[in-house]
Amino acid sequence: MKVLIAVENNAGLDSILDKRFGRAGYFLVYDTDENKILTIQENQFKNDGHGVGIKTATFVIENGCQAVIGAQPGPKAAAILVQANVKMIVDDKGTVKEALERHKQELTV
Amino acid sequence: MYIAVASGKGGTGKTLVSTSLALSAKEYRCTYVDLDVEEPNGAIFLAPEIREEIPFTLQVPEIDENICTFCETCAKSCLFNAISIIPPVKKAMFFPDLCHSCGVCAYVCPVDGALKEVAREIGKIRIGRSGNITFIEGRLQVGQLSGVPLIKGIINDYMDMESLFIVDSSPGTSCPVVESLKKSDYVILVTEPNPFGLNDLKLTVELVKELGKDAGIIVNKDDGKSTIIDEFSREVNIPVILEIPYSIDIQKAYSNGIPLVVSMPETAEKFKAIIKMISRRP
Numbered sequence: 001m002k003v004l005i006a007v008e009n010n011a012g013l014d015s016i017l018d019k020r021f022g023r024a025g026y027f028l029v030y031d032t033d034e035n036k037i038l039t040i041q042e043n044q045f046k047n048d049g050h051g052v053g054i055k056t057a058t059f060v061i062e063n064g065c066q067a068v069i070g071a072q073p074g075p076k077a078a079a080i081l082v083q084a085n086v087k088m089i090v091d092d093k094g095t096v097k098e099a100l101e102r103h104k105q106e107l108t109v
Numbered sequence: 110m111y112i113a114v115a116s117g118k119g120g121t122g123k124t125l126v127s128t129s130l131a132l133s134a135k136e137y138r139c140t141y142v143d144l145d146v147e148e149p150n151g152a153i154f155l156a157p158e159i160r161e162e163i164p165f166t167l168q169v170p171e172i173d174e175n176i177c178t179f180c181e182t183c184a185k186s187c188l189f190n191a192i193s194i195i196p197p198v199k200k201a202m203f204f205p206d207l208c209h210s211c212g213v214c215a216y217v218c219p220v221d222g223a224l225k226e227v228a229r230e231i232g233k234i235r236i237g238r239s240g241n242i243t244f245i246e247g248r249l250q251v252g253q254l255s256g257v258p259l260i261k262g263i264i265n266d267y268m269d270m271e272s273l274f275i276v277d278s279s280p281g282t283s284c285p286v287v288e289s290l291k292k293s294d295y296v297i298l299v300t301e302p303n304p305f306g307l308n309d310l311k312l313t314v315e316l317v318k319e320l321g322k323d324a325g326i327i328v329n330k331d332d333g334k335s336t337i338i339d340e341f342s343r344e345v346n347i348p349v350i351l352e353i354p355y356s357i358d359i360q361k362a363y364s365n366g367i368p369l370v371v372s373m374p375e376t377a378e379k380f381k382a383i384i385k386m387i388s389r390r391p
Contacts, residue, residue, distance in 0.1 A: 050189055051191065052190075054207075057193065076204055080193050083195055083202060084200070
């Protein structure tokens with residue numbers, strides 16, 4: 001499955017999980033079937049005034065991700081992710097590598 | 110004439126001043142307008158007889174998921190991200206908090222009947238009379254994020270007649286206050302002689318200068334000792350037009366809903382003089 005991970009920096013599997021979801025520094029898309037990073041890109045909405053969570057949630061859906069690992073999303077982003085059946089894994093600690101290991105069970109369907 | 114009563118700091122006496130001004134304006138056709146829509150409290154002191162209560166609504170989109178093709182044109186056109194379309198699950202979500210009622214979604218929607226604009230109530234406008242004063246109040250619904258549309262609505266629709274308007278605005282210097290001051294002819298800045306009062310007065314003076322408004326300062330709860338407001342007044346060249354003493358009697362009466370000019374009738378002359386001074390400016 002494709003999972004979007006909200007991270008602080010662009011350092012591959014060593015990227016640090018961001019403390020914020022919608023306003024995270026970068027979005028990393030990881031494929032758990034092929035065990036590889038598909039893309040990592042800077043968050044374009046980070047400095048927008050309003051509706052950042054909504055844009056981020058839309059970004060998740062547009063990228064075809066079925067799961068998200070990141071800090072607690074706001075109520076609007078969470079509502080969209082629920083509607084879109086995206087699994088939300090709330091975690092903002094350590095690196096991408098550690099987080100993928102920690103949530104291995106939840107990421108295998 | 111439109112006199113706005115403002116203050117950076119809350120609880121300095123905006124309502125005390127504006128209700129007393131309205132009650133001292135017997136020679137004028139006077140309208141008291143409570144634009145502190147988040148917490149309107151002028152009615153406590155003026156005890157108006159409310160004759161009309163008009164719901165205030167904004168136009169917002171309503172999307173019919175049975176007709177919508179989930180093309181996302183509306184969501185992509187919305188500058189405030191108020192609409193989210195989720196094509197894979199055929200869902201359209203609307204977030205009223207973010208909507209500015211600009212109507213662009215309805216304008217760009219390419220599918221007939223998929224998106225229509227509906228009225229959404231955000232507050233009420235109450236109109237009445239208190240003696241010979243016309244009373245108008247905006248009351249925002251609890252939970253609404255912005256009172257600006259309601260304030261704008263009252264100014265545009267109810268303040269176009271010939272009258273002396275005394276406008277009680279919200280505290281602070283943010284959008285609702287800017288909106289309440291924009292069309293005013295004179296701004297009364299209410300403050301108190303302590304560092305908090307001074308700090309917030311400075312912010313309000315910046316706003317008033319930015320808007321290019323003529324203004325005067327009223328010092329409330331004046332202990333007769335502190336001179337910090339007088340010094341600032343000279344520095345920015347905005348006169349102190351009234352000092353209201355720090356008095357337990359005023360506070361007692363006020364907390365029982367008795368306006369200052371009623372509990373201390375001798376102050377009425379001073380408020381009258383202020384209105385006269387403002388109306389005679391060149």
